[in-house]
Amino acid sequence: MLNRRNFTTKLLSSSFIPALAIKDKGFLKGISEWITKNDPSESDEDFWNQIRLAYTASQQIVNLNNGGVSPSPKVVQDAVEHFNKLANDAPSYYMWRIMDQGREPLRENLAKFAGVDPEELAINRNATESLDTVILGMSLKKGDQVVLSKYDYPNMLHAWRQREIRDGIELKYVDIDLPLEDNDKVIEKYLDQFTSKTKVVHLTHVVNWNGQILPVRKIADEAKKRGIKVVVDGAHSFAILEFKIPELNCDYFGTSLHKWLSAPIGSGMLWIKKEEIKNIFPLIPNGEPFSENIRKFENLGTRSFMIEQGIGYALNFQNTIGNKRKEDRLRYLKDYWTKEAMSLPKIKMYTPLGKEYSCAIANVGFEEMEAGTIESTLFAKFKIHTSPTKWEKINGARVTPHVYTTTRDLDRLLDGLSYISKM
Numbered sequence: 001m002l003n004r005r006n007f008t009t010k011l012l013s014s015s016f017i018p019a020l021a022i023k024d025k026g027f028l029k030g031i032s033e034w035i036t037k038n039d040p041s042e043s044d045e046d047f048w049n050q051i052r053l054a055y056t057a058s059q060q061i062v063n064l065n066n067g068g069v070s071p072s073p074k075v076v077q078d079a080v081e082h083f084n085k086l087a088n089d090a091p092s093y094y095m096w097r098i099m100d101q102g103r104e105p106l107r108e109n110l111a112k113f114a115g116v117d118p119e120e121l122a123i124n125r126n127a128t129e130s131l132d133t134v135i136l137g138m139s140l141k142k143g144d145q146v147v148l149s150k151y152d153y154p155n156m157l158h159a160w161r162q163r164e165i166r167d168g169i170e171l172k173y174v175d176i177d178l179p180l181e182d183n184d185k186v187i188e189k190y191l192d193q194f195t196s197k198t199k200v201v202h203l204t205h206v207v208n209w210n211g212q213i214l215p216v217r218k219i220a221d222e223a224k225k226r227g228i229k230v231v232v233d234g235a236h237s238f239a240i241l242e243f244k245i246p247e248l249n250c251d252y253f254g255t256s257l258h259k260w261l262s263a264p265i266g267s268g269m270l271w272i273k274k275e276e277i278k279n280i281f282p283l284i285p286n287g288e289p290f291s292e293n294i295r296k297f298e299n300l301g302t303r304s305f306m307i308e309q310g311i312g313y314a315l316n317f318q319n320t321i322g323n324k325r326k327e328d329r330l331r332y333l334k335d336y337w338t339k340e341a342m343s344l345p346k347i348k349m350y351t352p353l354g355k356e357y358s359c360a361i362a363n364v365g366f367e368e369m370e371a372g373t374i375e376s377t378l379f380a381k382f383k384i385h386t387s388p389t390k391w392e393k394i395n396g397a398r399v400t401p402h403v404y405t406t407t408r409d410l411d412r413l414l415d416g417l418s419y420i421s422k423m
C-alpha cells in the first residue's frame with residue numbers, strides 16, 4: 001500500500017523539500033514571546049487584537065458564522081498558496097514525490113495534539129468523510145440497533161438512514177429536546193434507548209444547532225459496559241475544548257479541521273481505535289479492506305496536497321495560542337454578548353449558558369420571530385453574518401465567534417439584537 005511513498009522516501013531526502021519563506025514567522029514568534037512574558041488572559045484585548053491581525057478578517061462584514069467554516073490565519077493561507085504554486089511547476093513531481101513526504105510528520109503532529117497513536121489517525125477532507133467512512137464501513141446486520149439523536153448532523157443522519165434502507169438496521173432516536181441544562185437527564189435519555197440489540201451509539205460532542213456540549217464520556221462509559229461501539233462527531237469540539245480523544249472513551253472520532261483549527265478549507269481527520277481499524281471498510285476501497293493500516297482510509301485518488309500540508313501551519317498557530325487559552329477566550333466571548341443580550345425584551349436563548357454546557361456557540365431568538373428574520377435584519381442593518389437555524393424547537397440565529405473576533409464586533413452584535421428586540 002505504501003510502495004509509492006516508501007519508494008520516494010528512499011529516493012529523496014527531506015532536504016529536497018523547498019523551504020517555505022513565511023513572512024509571518026516573526027509575527028508568530030512575537031505572539032509566542034508575548035505569551036511567555038504576559039500569560040494573557042481571555043479578556044486581554046491587546047493580546048487578542050494581535051491575534052486578529054494574524055487573520056485577514058473582512059473589514060466590511062462581521063463574520064459570526066465561524067461554526068460553518070472558519071477562515072485560516074494568513075500564515076496558513078500563505079503556506080497553501082506557496083504549495084499550490086510549487087505544485088503547478090510540475091504537479092506529479094512536486095505533489096507525489098515532494099509534498100507527500102510531509103504527510104507522515106503531519107500525522108505525527110496531529111496525533112500528538114489529539115493525544116493518540118499516529119497509526120490510528122487518517123487525514124482527509126472533512127467530518128462528513130470521516131464519519132461516513134465509519135457509518136457506511138462498519139459491519140451491521142438486519143435488526144441491529146443504532147442509537148442516535150435528531151440533533152445529530154444531517155449528513156450523518158442521512159448515512160445512517162441509508163443503512164436502514166439498505167441493510168435493515170433499526171435507528172432508535174433519543175427522545176430529547178434541546179436546550180436542556182441537565183446532563184443527568186441527557187444521559188438518562190440515551191440509556192433509555194439502549195437494548196440488547198444496540199450495537200452503536202452516535203454522539204455529537206457539541207451540537208451544531210445550539211452549541212450544547214453533550215456528556216459524551218458518561219454516555220460512552222455506559223455504552224461500553226453494554227458492549228456498544230461509540231462514534232463521536234467532534235466537528236465542534238476538536239481544537240476548541242481542552243481534551244484528548246482517548247478521554248472520551250469512544251471507538252471512532254471524526255472532525256473537520258477547517259472549523260476550529262482554522263486549517264485550510266477542505267481538511268479533516270478520522271481517528272479509529274487500533275483494534276477497530278480492520279473492522280471498517282474504507283469509503284474508497286484500496287484493495288485491502290481488512291487491512292489494519294489506517295492509511296487504507298486515505299485512498300482518495302488525486303487530491304490537494306497543498307491543503308493537506310497547510311494543516312501543519314494551522315496546528316502550529318493553534319499550539320502557539322494554546323488550546324486552553326483559546327477555549328477560555330471563546331467562552332468569554334460567548335458570555336460577553338449573551339449576558340447583556342439576556343436583558344433584552346422578548347429574548348429567547350436556545351443555548352444553555354453554563355460553563356459545562358456551552359463554549360463558543362450560542363443561538364439567539366426572539367418570541368414570535370423567525371430565525372430568518374433575525375439573520376436577515378442583522379445582515380441588512382448591521383452587516384453581521386450569522387446562521388439562521390430552525391431545527392426542531394430551535395428557531396434563532398446561531399452566533400459563532402472565533403479567536404479573531406473582538407469585543408467591538410460583539411458590541412455591534414448587541415446593537416443589532418437590541419434593534420431587533422424593538423421591532
Ligand SMILES: Cc1ncc(COP(=O)(O)O)c(C=O)c1O
Nearest residue numbers: 126127128129153208233235256
Ligand atoms: C456537528 C457537525 N458535524 C459534522 C459537520 C460536517 O462538517 P463538514 O461539512 O466539514 O464535513 C458539521 C458541519 O457544520 C457539523 O456541524
